[in-house]
Amino acid sequence: MPTDSIGQVGPIQAPPSGAAERTNQETQQLFDLTGRRALVTGSSRGIGAALATGLAEAGAEVVLNGRDEAALERARRALAERTGATVRAAAFDVTDAAAVQQGVERLGPVDILVNNTGVQHREPMLDVGVDTFRRVLDTNVTSAFLVGRAVAAGMIARGHGKIINVCSVQTWLARPGIAAYTASKGALAMLTRAMCAEWASHGVTANGLAPGYVVTELTQPLVDDPAFDAWIRGRTPAGRWATPEDLVGTLIWLAAPASDFVNGQVVAVDGGITAVI
Template identity: 80%
Template sequence: MTNSLFDLTGRTALVTGSSKGIGSALARGLAEAGAAVVLNGRDQTALAEAAARLRDAVGTEVRTAAFDVTDPDAVQAAIEEIGPVDVLVNNTGVQHREPMLDVAVENWRRVIDTNLTSAFVVGRAVAAGMVERGHGKIVNVCSVQSWLARPGIAAYAASKGGLAMLTKGMCAEWASSGITVNGLAPGYVITELTRPLVEDPAFDAWIRGRTPAGRWATVADLVGTLVWLAAPASDFVNGQVIAVDGGLTAVI
């Protein structure tokens, strides 16, 4: 009985931005729980390589869908081609580190569009079918920067703060149709994008000292919470943003 609460067999899961990093790890976690996974990105070659690695590792159905998550027409066409999606993970994201007085408007818009508007565009396209079917799971990958700011990442923090509120707005509109929408908020995770920070002795020491767990997160640390949010075990959890941060947001 308990195992069935976390079983995703027969479900189709779309994970945006999943050719590498956090998205790739989340897609693997869903596949290991039994889901048929659809990987998304803009680079078809990178997607094909990621899909081959995932098939070799897990042995389940893996498809790819190359499209720009910020392009409404491309998103709609892709969702129609993919077919019914039971689980959507809005993971696509970019960072831009620069003092706010120096950030060009086009860079601000790029971060907001990629991190926030894409979740609206893809989420709405997928949710239309979920509403018709009366069930669905959406997980928006937020961040501890949904609540906390640091110098030099204003656009990113604004986008992730907006994503946390978009999560609540989606819940407010779609919960009555059997859809749960929650946020997964990682702390500082070791990925290709954060490698320069990990290798900076001063920043590494600051993160370890600032985090009660005394370490960075790994991508594997995020998988259990994602599977829970995607599975029947969380059917009455809605509109929440769950921090997976080693306690970073619990202390001052």
């Protein structure tokens, strides 16, 4: 029970009439993306498609991105039918500076950017070719630099914007055979902090979302490998793989007004894998 300044029990004060309703409405608005335009790169399938779905369900107008126009159109139709939201498709190569600039200019103002495009490569470091290493870094890091910079120019001019870079538990952890990927995700985390350092004073937040091991089409062979599956389940305190939908709540928070004072952070959504040895 509440006490006054000398430790005696004081009366419980009832909230003013209507206060609870106003509080509930204000809380809901913290996570409302109605009227915001969100660009999600690499979003025709997998994690990107799930993140785009979450943004659409939270009220955002979503722009899907990828290089395959046919795949993008299929994803656009499916998402629009599922959510009833306005969904657009923008096909351009996020590693091509000129294509990025032209693509972003065609879109108009973007309030939320999710840099999700990424590629994995599994090969011992002694065998990885220089061109392969550069391709992974270009896809995972340079793309975020190019799209982030192109979109941020408009955000800065308008005084607000949200950038979410999809990192990984490999931002902090390494294992044999994925040197290029690990290096790229570590670099992406520091690029996120650099974005914060340069753009926060203009009303732009830049944060990272770091998934653990997620079941997707690309990881299904690992899920189907009994030894690797057992290793992941044993290594993860939650005892399971993540699903793409596990990432949506944190994404919405980072994209919404609720996180306006969160900047330059990388948030792990990993079932606890980075919390234990």
